[in-house]
Amino acid sequence: MLATAVVDLLLSVVREWNAPGGLGETLAGFALTVAFLLLLPALSGGVLGRRQPLVRLLRERNQYLERAQELTAEKARLKERAHIATEMHDMLGHRLSLISMHAGALEITAAKDAPRFSGQAELLRTTAATAMAELREILGVLNDTQGSPPETVGEHSGTRADITDLVAESRRAGIAVELVWSGADVDDADVRARHGVHRVVREGLTNVHEHAPTAPARVEVAHEADRIRVRVINGAAHGAHRPSGTRRGLVGLEERIELLRGAFSAGPTPEGGFQISAELAAHPAVPAPAANRPLPEVREPLDAEVLTLPRAVGAGCLGLLAVVPVATGLIMLIILLAIE
Known part of the structure; x- marks a missing residue:
């Protein structure tokens, strides 16, 4: 032109x-x-x-x-x-350390002077030691910034052997509880999923101890393909009415299951009892925490970028x-x- x-x-x-x-x-x-x-x-x-x-x-x-x-x-x-x-x-x-120490002394004394109380003293000591280990686990989770499972989680946490031990502890404490396990063991599942199963069972049994110690209870775990379903259900409580709790444990448990992209529910049953159930993947795909994702690179525009084709x-x-x-x-x- x-x-x-x-x-x-x-x-x-x-x-x-x-x-x-x-x-x-x-x-x-x-x-x-x-x-x-x-x-x-x-x-x-x-x-x-x-x-x-x-x-x-x-x-x-x-x-x-x-x-x-x-x-x-x-x-x-x-x-x-x-x-x-x-x-x-x-x-x-x-305080937990003091309880564990005094429980150990009580166990030794009971073994000598009152053998029939030796079992209860041992249960008190082991429970205090377990509470101390769980406190360390919680502290590890609170201090964790990598989104990794806590180091204090046992190698067999959430497996059939671990859940059997939890049920046995409740039986020794006087709770009538049975375990119903279907499917393969979960020892090959992700440690976070296994720990979630452990938490659900432990929280459910703890609620039975606190609110319905005289009611029969049942722990159900089903492992099918890549899904794990767990439920803890108890019947109606007998005897004196126990006050309801703050539900903080259930809220924290629900948050943990949701972080694993699972489903959680808890509530009363039509028979007057209570149940806790959860379903989660055996290998959950959980993203890294926001604090660990790198910042996007931001740079000043270069001279070659400023002199674009239209400007040229x-x-x-x-x-x-x-x-x-x-x-x-x-x-x-x-x-x-x-x-x-």
Whole structure:
């Protein structure tokens, strides 16, 4: 288009050289043509060239700010969890150690002076030791920032042998509980899933101990394909009415199962009892915590990025807008000299 305009100008100069006012009109028309063909693309290219890297940079900054806000909130939660862990260690750890120590002394004394109470003393000592181990496990979870299973989780946690031990402990404490296991063992399942099974059974049996110690109970575990279903159900309580709890244990258990992408339910049964049930994958796909995901890389736009194609075209048009009139004037001058 630009070459056509230049050729047209030269032919017009030769054709209308002797016409009065013809050369001036030709130059004016050519100036308008050049302005339209060069100035408009130059301006639009410059505007687009500046807008594109700016929009991209603003998007990157927005993503960075959102991620930074998410990370700040996650760090605050981790700090609060660490504070809670410290308080629990200071307040409960010492007292549980004292209970375990005195229970051991009581067991030794009972073995000598009151053998019929030796079993209860041993149960008290082992329960205190288990509570201390579970406290360490909880502290490990609260202090964990990698989303990994706690180190204190036993190798056989949640397996058939582990659940059998939990049921046996409840039987020794006087609870009439039976275990119904169907399917293969879960020893090949993910440690987080196995620990979830352990938690559901333990929480269910704990509720039976606290609220319905005289009621019959049943623990059901079914392992089919990649799914694990577990349920703890007890009948109606007999005797004195036990006050209901705060449900904090159930709320925490539900959160744990949901973190494993599982389903959890707890509530009364039509017969007047209570049941806790959960279903989860044997190998749950759990994403990493937000605090462990890397921040997206945010960088300043480089010079090569700022000089995008639209800006390059615009700069070229502006350059032509300055060069073409000069070159055209020189060509016209040469033609005029040749004609004369």
